[in-house]
Amino acid sequence: MDRRSVTIDGNEAAAHVAHLTSEVIAIYPITPASPMGELADAWSAASRPNIFGVVPDVIEMQSEAGAAGAVHGSLQAGALTTTFTASQGLLLMIPNLFKIAGELTSTVFHIAARSVATHALSIFGDHSDVMACRSTGWAMLASSSVQEAQDLAMVAQMATLEGRVPVLHFFDGFRTSHEVNKIEQLTPDDARALIDKDLVRAHRERAMSPDRPVLRGSAQNPDVFFQAREASNPFYDAMPGIVQRAMDRFADRVGRRYRLFDYEGAPDADRVVVVMGSAAGTVSQAVSYLNGRGEKVGVVKVRLFRPFSVEAFAETLPETVRSIAVLDRTKEPGAIGEPLYQDVVTALVEARGGDGAMPRVLGGRYGLSSKEFTPSMAVAVFDELKAEAPKRRFTVGIVDDVTHLSLKHDPALSTEPDDVTRAIFYGLGSDGTVGANKNSVKIIGEQTPLYAQGYFVYDSKKSGAITISHLRFGPRPIDSPYLITRANFVACHQEAFLERIDVLEAAEPGATFLLNSSRGPEEVWDTLPAELQREIVEKRLKFFVVDAYRVASEAGLGPRINTVMQTCFFALAGILPKEEAIAHIKDAIRKTYGRRGDVVLERNFAAVDAALAALHEVAVPAEVTGSRHRLPTVSGNVPDFVARVTALMMAGKGDLLPVSALPVDGTFPTGTAKYEKRSIAQEIPIWDPDLCIQCGLCAYVCPHATIRTKVFDPSALRGLDGKAGEFPSRPWKGKEFPGQHLSIQVYPDDCTGCGVCVDICPAVSKEVAKHKAINMEAKTENVLRVERARLEVFEALPFADRSAVKAETVKGSQLLQPLFEFSGACAGCGETPYLRLMSQLFGDRAMIANATGCSSIYGGNLPTTPYATNAEGRGPTWSNSLFEDNAEFGLGFRLAVDQLEEYARTLLRGFSAKVGDDLVRAILEADQREEDGIRAQRERVAALKRALEGVEGAEAASLVAVADALVRRSVWIVGGDGWAYDIGFGGLDHVLTSGRDVNILVLDTEVYSNTGGQASKATPRGAVAKFAAQGKGVAKKDLGMIAVDYGNVYVAQVAIGANPLQTLKAFREAESYPGVSLILAYSHCIAHGIPMATAMSHQKDATASGYWPLFRHDPRLAGEGKTPFHLDSRKPTLPFQEFAMKEARYAMLSRTDPRRADFLLRLAQRDIDERWHFYEQMAGVERTVPERGVVGVVS
């Protein structure tokens, strides 16, 4: 049998089988399972057939609940059907899981197991999602490696067809789903031979058909439900045997043999660890290590967790076992133990109970949210098993200094064999490092007899993110599902990292260190931080340097250095002879980039050929000579929490934090992003005050709040002006601040260098047309020093009085303090300017409910938080519930706030005598529409609290507790289009009808940005996206008009780059409207395939073409003879095609399929024309809104 060796990740391994054996695939994107759906979609798009000779129908649904429903229906109608999901997605499927199992329906769902959000969301892997499905009646089959993710996917499909019990086939999210490893790939013939056609026919015969009608899904009563539930018992009794037979048949054909429980280790082991998932490989290595030292230990790898076969488990366990540790990758707070532990205990009792031979059983948790689990931790577990008084419940991999459950382990212990090459590469997100490393794994895995493994760690930022690639190569299959801690090769692709992180931490003595540096072998040493020099000297590293940027640039590849670095790696690692390696690299380049054209290939080949000539060994001095030092993670006066906790996370040392360091309930301080000085920009904007017209646009569009304006009395500079040398400012042009000056300041270490501010600046020099009032300049050390000093002065200046600022003007709004700053969003992000603006206008009284997505990641992904506080300590308070429920979540804020306000008002009325009638009346009748009214109310509430200080009684205390609710709160419901148009639309629609005072901000990127560009119902016709590779065929949903239709909803469609003032008006009107407001904010995105630096200007074309018309619908204007719907943009003047061809999402289709592109673009133009015609008519429509102003009329 000719089977290929392929190097793929776990997702692809599982999806390969799923696509071969399915007819319908309904999916919804969720990390880390999304790639399975994307691959299936891509294969179907390329007409790859299943084993029945038909191309599977892949459909993207509006949510996982929707996907499960579609799967359920498809199964009922007789198609072999599957889906892929994880975490909350799986939880959304649970109702259908019960149904599908209850109906004994053959199917397999493939799960990249991921943490379920609790105190925090986490995209990383553990078993909390699948364990939440234990009671659904599904069989649960665990794969522990990439090979198994393929093999057991097939076993699951074979078994479910025979046994009729549906199977959750799961493997560890990221660790297995994203690990690239060399596996033997099953062929379609294998699948044809293993899938029993009679069983497929039986599946179809059980399906619904009007030719043999049945009724399924009846409603049953107490008389029969119970019995009917028990009627399926024989199927569950039979299932373990069926799964084992499927494994045996698989082994007979393929050769790899699996058992329900596989045992490895000493046949006479006294200690055994029971484990499921990728950790099985880790424990195996510990077992070999310990047995090699004369101990007698073993590991039971659980494959079929449900139905749990007591018999098979008992047979697997050596009779000699005295103690067992059961490891669970999940946490079930309050339970006697975690699920696997409980089942093992029960199984032991049932198998051996009563005869006095019960081994001691410990239960431990490990690896939550992809926490590292290493052989040394497994050794610690075995050690615990031989302790006299072991911890019956333990954790391993963390330091628990609160409940003291954690086991100590020796991080220095390594079980890695010497003949394995272990390489670590530090790169920058999107710099090609990861891609080249994936290629290297492929080269070695597929072109040589060697085995290869790749695992890739990304940080939490979307701009300037660091990637760390962990690659292993060796003569035997590599089952080491943990990060490399002893590397014999380390490459740093970005010189700038050396100042910030310890790239040589994992380098073992004698290892090779390769640095990409513009400095040659003679000069580079003196530029290194002393700490790095010390490691190189003390570890006696072989140090090489290559100027990869120069090589790439000379080859015509611009800054793409990946093939240069890859060639140097092969040359230095010596895994293959040099010539052979280069031939393989070129072959890999041909395979990877072949479709991109000859030019790309030739230039990459040229880079490969030139790489080695530029590679030089550095003569390492005998001692450290450097005076430069690595920068401290945080410096200056930082809060205690930041210094103790946040700083460690920022430094990549969060694993070292003990349990006591972390909040017990997921509550974190805001305003910590400012301590994370990442200094990632190569160029930063510098203000030229002589040209500035003081429009404020630079600050207004800044996605990162790193260009700011302040107005100040020049006298405020006294005592400060010496600090910065010249501190540039100009007299404020405006009547509201007579005699005051304006300063515009960049935050040089926070700026991402996106260039949006410079692009939007309208003030151009009359002498040199390319020179503006703000210009990007290289961030040299001198520029940095000057701007840091100026920033220090700028920061010391006070903010303008909010009530004096003309916040209704663009320039005025930028004098308000941003309370959303320095997020980790992509450089030039199109969403964040809206959030920054909202935070400036309303942040000091804002409560934000944030749907899961990009905005929740850059808004709430640790280590730091961009939501900030002002000098009084006020600022946005932020929370993320789920993806699907955000509108309801935010509505809940309003319900509570209104209720607390009402309670406060009720209490207050009873305190007239004690605090003064005037104060009570003033509070109750306060006009809080404008800033000065809000400030006055805050002062009254403060006065009230002071007055209540001396008042005895519970009611006074109660009033003090809720008095802050008397100041108007601004409730914001924020999310992307995936939430608003798709998964959360039902809830959003309900909230739209609620009449309650909430502001809904939809950051519409027209695609699922956070999970990598899948189509949503906001994706416009003709745009290419994942799941719309042929260009989306249907038009975008007009969410604005759906909301307008309700009549009493304030609706605005805005584009901040197209019409800044209209955006500002919309935000102010929406917030002031005492009912539901919806703002649809056009948010450019890297998923549009546009240059981000000019994206704000490009928004003008979006509006000029009618693609994104601007409007405001204000119900307050209804019934006054006015038309509530107001069109704010002019009749389209630009053909849609001219706008569209500047975006790769449209342009790529015109390349790949010009006829379809032409067809869709013409339809899209007609969409635009028709919509404009409709809107124009709407702008002339008078309406009355009978219930306007009546809160809560729909209940």
Next chain:
Amino acid sequence: MSVDLSTRYLGLDLAHPIVVSACSLGFDLGNLKRMEDAGASAIVLPSLFEEQIVHDQLAVHEFYEFTSEKFPEALSFFPEMNDDNTGPEAYLRLVESAKRSLGIPVIGSLNGNSTGGWIRYAKLIQDAGADALELNVYRVVTDSHDDAIAVEAQDLELVTEVCRSVSIPVAVKIGPYFSSLPNFAVRLAGAGASGLVLFNRFYQPDIDLETLRVVPRLVLSTSDEVRLPMRWIAVLYGRVRASLAATTGVHEPQDVLKLLLAGADATMVASALYRRGIGHLKVLVEGTRAWLEERDYLSVGQMKGSISQINAPDPEAFERANYIKTLVNYTGNGAIS
């Protein structure tokens, strides 16, 4: 007796001297058929630009790479397409389908920016079936260090290389800005060029007074512009061993006639087709025929070059004095003579 309009250009026998110049109308096969139906005697296809291919391939590459492996949740942002069509394939398919669909000669056109590129794409265009190849030698030299002799030498070298690499006739389309055009023309012919196409009309950028930006601006030619190629064809006629084609300013039958009288083997038209439609070709052909018939010419061959510099009664009229005379007449009479 009907007049013989036939001509020979690049060794190709053409029914008459009115040929469609390289222009974007030619990207559409339907337009190509309409051109033939309207009477075009040959068609020069729009240019394949190597620079465009390089730009597109690198842009697509950069686009995929820029959006990949960025973040653990989004390892890519776009589905990888089966074919981004950044190579020459679409152009070569156009050559093939034009050859399949048309009975008249089809001339490919190429603008390269590397010696390897010129040769590679020239061969591909030949293999796709083109009857001849027009090299669109287009460059705007802006670096003051670039020496004119070296620049000309490079151009000659690439013409030599291309002519060596293909067996179909090769024409070279050049711009008008040379210190000694006749010398360069002779050297091009010596390098193997079968014909010269005069002239490439460079698109001149414009300045937008609203945005204060440099913007591209396409301006169609007018009949007045025909005098530039006319003069140089008149000068080169009989002095260069190569076919001479005129392009720029051919709008009316009169323009065709003047160029033929000056010595053109073929006259090429593009702007007039944008302005008046493809059917205008018929007007040019018939107008030319009518003029010749009215004056009892027997053939185009009879008139070709009859008022070239070597055959004109006042050859110095094609030289610098002409300019002075024009100026004098203008200032003297208030009208351009």
